[in-house]
Amino acid sequence: MSKVTDKNNPPSTGGVSRQTFLRVAVGSAGVVYAAGLAYPVYRYVASPVEKAAKESAVTEVTLKDAQKLAPGSALMFKFGSKPSLLIHHDDGTWTALTAVCTHLGCTVRYQEDKKRIHCACHGGVYDPKTGANVSGPPPKPLKRYEVKVTDAAVIVSRSQDRA
Amino acid sequence: MKSLFSSFYAWADERLGLEELVQFAKQKTVPVHSQSFWYYWGGLSLFFFLIQFATGVLLLLYYRPGPDAYDSVRQITYDTNFGWLVRSVHSWAANLMIVAIFVHMFSVFFMKAYRKPREFGWWSGVALLGMAMVFGFSGYLLPMDDLAYFATKVGMEIFSVVPMIGPKLADLVRGGPDVSEYTVHRFFALHVVVLPAVFLPILGFHLWLVQRHGNAVPPSEEAKPEAQRRSESFFPNFMMKDFAMWLVAFNVLSVLAFMFPWDLGPQADPLKPAPLGIHPEWYFMSQFQVLKIFGDLFPGTLGEILGIVVFTAGLLLWFLIPLYDNTQEAGRRARRATYFGLFTLIALIVTTIWAYLVL
Structure with a gap:
């Protein structure tokens, strides 16, 4: 900055100096520009994330004709964006749970012969009725959904206590 | 904080020679004149x-x-x-x-x-x-x-x-x-x-x-x-x-x-038939028009070939201009090069506008 004294801008008398004012003004404009640039870019990049979040906000999925599923077998379905598992037990009861292993997120499978839910990645095992983690590395049980069976479909919904 | 930065800078400078870049940037000047x-x-x-x-x-x-x-x-x-x-x-x-x-x-x-x-x-x-x-x-x-x-x-x-x-x-x-x-x-x-x-x-x-x-x-x-x-x-x-x-x-x-x-x-x-007024981007319009002009003057492939030849020759001259206008003196070559530049600029603008007018 040169030492030119300007009649309209006398040296500061306790107020804000011109240099400080300029610094703050330029700095604020820079922040506004950076934010104006960062916001659309962030939203653009995050677009699929937002879409998935919207999808997983569903509270109920209707699986047409799933009531025909033979006892002792299971099927995979999508609850929102999450892979999920519907099991028809031998005793006629039904269980629906997320199929995402609580250890590192692999998709688990229902082993019909061993009557257990197994994760092939690190050998985690869950109870097929409760979703409880029985053995292996999984730290938490699989989340269960509520199941309603009708003549035409199986309706899976987010259970009240877990929503 | 400052000393931490300066010691890191000294460490990096020793290995990368950053000071040379700083000196270069400090000494670099840009001419100031009407242009x-x-x-x-x-x-x-x-x-x-x-x-x-x-x-x-x-x-x-x-x-x-x-x-x-x-x-x-x-x-x-x-x-x-x-x-x-x-x-x-x-x-x-x-x-x-x-x-x-x-x-x-x-x-x-x-x-x-x-x-x-x-x-x-x-x-x-x-x-x-x-x-x-x-x-x-x-x-x-x-x-x-x-x-x-x-x-x-x-x-x-x-x-x-x-x-x-x-x-x-x-x-x-x-x-x-x-x-x-x-x-x-x-x-x-x-x-x-x-x-x-x-x-x-x-x-x-x-x-x-x-x-x-x-x-x-x-x-x-x-x-x-x-x-x-x-x-x-x-x-x-x-x-x-x-x-x-x-x-x-x-x-x-x-x-x-x-x-x-x-x-x-x-x-x-x-x-589907081509939409009406189909044309290339503006920076290809000049070539587009030159091809058209030669196509009208010399119907058939001859016009197309001539158009391309003229354009390629112009581009080649443009590319090689430093070899022709190669001295600092304001002589005949310098003047001709300037005329060539003016001609090129005007030709590009005129043919581009022309191309849009006859779309």
Whole structure:
């Protein structure tokens, strides 16, 4: 900055100096520009994330004709964006749970012969009725959904206590 | 905090020689004279290129070449947050970059900045402009809407005038006798891999030459005695002005991209007739018109070949100008080169306007 004294801008008398004012003004404009640039870019990049979040906000999925599923077998379905598992037990009861292993997120499978839910990645095992983690590395049980069976479909919904 | 930084700087400097760069930047000066305004246009071209690089990477996140191309661009434009804006900025900056390069090139030409020792700067610059135009041509097809489809179809006809191998060459570039999903894939590979891989090193070379030789001054300035010439330091004075120009360019680009979002036409359909008034991008309009003029004067292939020959010859002369106008004296060659530049500029403008008038 040169030492030119300007009649309209006398040296500061306790107020804000011109240099400080300029610094703050330029700095604020820079922040506004950076934010104006960062916001659309962030939203653009995050677009699929937002879409998935919207999808997983569903509270109920209707699986047409799933009531025909033979006892002792299971099927995979999508609850929102999450892979999920519907099991028809031998005793006629039904269980629906997320199929995402609580250890590192692999998709688990229902082993019909061993009557257990197994994760092939690190050998985690869950109870097929409760979703409880029985053995292996999984730290938490699989989340269960509520199941309603009708003549035409199986309706899976987010259970009240877990929503 | 300060001492931590300075000790890290000393550590890095010992290994990387940062101080040399700092000294170079401190000593670098930029001439100040009545024509200094034109010094900003190379930097502006670079600015738009950086924008193209950034928005191009963003578009790559969602663009799918091949049969899905149109659908993916439709999704980017209508289903993705701010996708319309990213695409609009990419299209607008592409056009502004070509404008900036043209201004830069003609200012270099008229300031005679191509003379010794800056010949390689001129040659690499003309090559960069040529590549920027191929960037534009290949990128134009990628959305695969009807305008893109027919403009590419017409543009590819240029190959047909190459004697003997022309049609075969066109088939190879297109990946078939017609513009198709194979063409999109090829142009995509060209646009995002091949061209950047060639463009970036040449751009680096071009920028390195600018550092090596510094800014050229126009002959009028060169004629002045050393004491009367003025200059300013590059860092921070000129750099700040450079950034100020970038800011202006950024604002212009933002306004254009927001106010006039780039359109997406209906999907390309080879069975539909070409839309009325189909024409290439503005920076190909001059060639387009020259071909038309020669086609009218000499019907048939002869006109097409003549048109291409004239254009290629002009380009070659343009490219080789540093070898012709190669002395600092204001002699006959210098005058002729200036006339040639004026003729070229006027011919480009007139044929471009003409082309739009007769659409």
